[in-house]
Amino acid sequence: MDLNEAIATRRAVRDYKPDAIDDATIRALIDAAIQAPSAMNEQPWTFTVVRSRPLLDRISQEAKAHMLRTTPAGLLSHHLSDILADKSFQIFYHAPALIVISSRSEGPWAIIDCTLAAQNLMLAARERGLGSCWIGFAQSWLGTPAGREALKLPPSCVPVAPIIVGYPVAFPATVARKPAEINWIAA
Numbered sequence: 001m002d003l004n005e006a007i008a009t010r011r012a013v014r015d016y017k018p019d020a021i022d023d024a025t026i027r028a029l030i031d032a033a034i035q036a037p038s039a040m041n042e043q044p045w046t047f048t049v050v051r052s053r054p055l056l057d058r059i060s061q062e063a064k065a066h067m068l069r070t071t072p073a074g075l076l077s078h079h080l081s082d083i084l085a086d087k088s089f090q091i092f093y094h095a096p097a098l099i100v101i102s103s104r105s106e107g108p109w110a111i112i113d114c115t116l117a118a119q120n121l122m123l124a125a126r127e128r129g130l131g132s133c134w135i136g137f138a139q140s141w142l143g144t145p146a147g148r149e150a151l152k153l154p155p156s157c158v159p160v161a162p163i164i165v166g167y168p169v170a171f172p173a174t175v176a177r178k179p180a181e182i183n184w185i186a187a
């Protein structure tokens with residue numbers, strides 16, 4: 001698959017087969033992630049791979065409860081609070097693996113660097129026939145002391161990109177994009 005096809009067909013996948021992903025495949029995705037550019041070549045990322053189903057279930061429960069507790073009332077729509085209160089909703093869609101990209105540095109570009117690594121990882125997953133989805137719902141709780149402890153991350157690390165990976169039941173159709181807003185500045 002060439003790069004354009006991977007870019008055009010990568011989708012947020014929310015329905016996974018139960019099949020496990022082996023270490024070599026996870027390493028290949030992380031190898032792609034670390035090819036991302038980073039400010040001053042600092043490479044501030046660290047990767048945590050979670051494949052324990054009980055831990056994924058626990059993180060899902062904790063993250064939903066944390067969001068319900070901490071999201072300001074004005075930002076919590078009925079729809080969102082219903083989803084978060086639904087005990088049967090697992091925020092990782094029962095994907096077999098979660099890769100959390102965290103920043104080891106507090107530098108001004110570290111979050112951006114980790115985000116670039118995340119996009120590489122998701123495109124590399126697509127190229128290998130794997131689905132992925134960034135799970136923002138997990139982020140807030142993972143950044144708490146209890147969340148960092150669950151990931152065995154030192155307090156200095158900031159979880160940036162929780163990304164699920166797995167073999168998709170199917171790749172969803174393209175989600176429509178708004179036309180690009182382009183301002184051409186004449187010479």
Ligand SMILES: Cc1cc2nc3c(=O)[nH]c(=O)nc-3n(C[C@H](O)[C@H](O)[C@H](O)COP(=O)(O)O)c2cc1C
Nearest residue numbers: 010011012013014133134135136137138172174175
């Ligand atoms: C920062 C970020 C956070 C996201 N958080 C979630 C999430 O918590 N749950 C989810 O199902 N999808 C999440 N997504 C996926 C987006 O909903 C998805 O990328 C968007 O709808 C566009 O669809 P596409 O990725 O298939 O093109 C997130 C994406 C990004 C970039």
